[in-house]
Amino acid sequence: MKHPVATSAGEGSRARLKARLAIAVVVALAGVAWWLQPAWLYGWLKVLHLVAVISWMVGLFYLPRLFVYHADAEPGGESAQTFVIMEGRLIKVIMNPAMMVSWVVGLWLAWNGFGLAGAWLWVKIAAVAGLTVFHVFLSRSARRFAKGENRMTARQWRMANEIPTVLMILAIIMVVIKPFA
Structure with a gap:
């Protein structure tokens, strides 16, 4: 059908x-x-950055979960086709724009607020770079799923789902605690 x-x-x-x-x-x-450069700009850009990061993280958590179920679906079947549509829209409509806004606004905030100085900031940027690498990996995996060429089991996708959690925790620790300040 x-x-x-x-x-x-x-x-x-x-x-x-x-x-x-x-x-x-x-x-x-x-x-x-x-x-x-109105006085209120920095605060509102922080709000925009947080909203974008939360949206991006939701996608980074949800897409591997979709892959868990997609990996168990019959290749080429109706549910597999539904997953392809869901995965593609999640990436295109939510994850890609949220990632781009997170990076652009985050780098502006880092430059304007901290002059890109501080070891904690560079560790945070490294964690965000790791999230970006994971995002690219997920996007490529979605394209492979769409072609019927998935390379991982549902169990492996469950394990991969922990990667963004660890990187997010590292980024939050750097921003809140600033251990190397």
């Missing part, structure tokens, strides 16, 4: 146009705020 398309081509086209318009407005407003 073939899955019905969730949205028509016209609806998808309109959604892309709205998304591009929203991105253009946000980028323009960000440019104006960056240029004017």
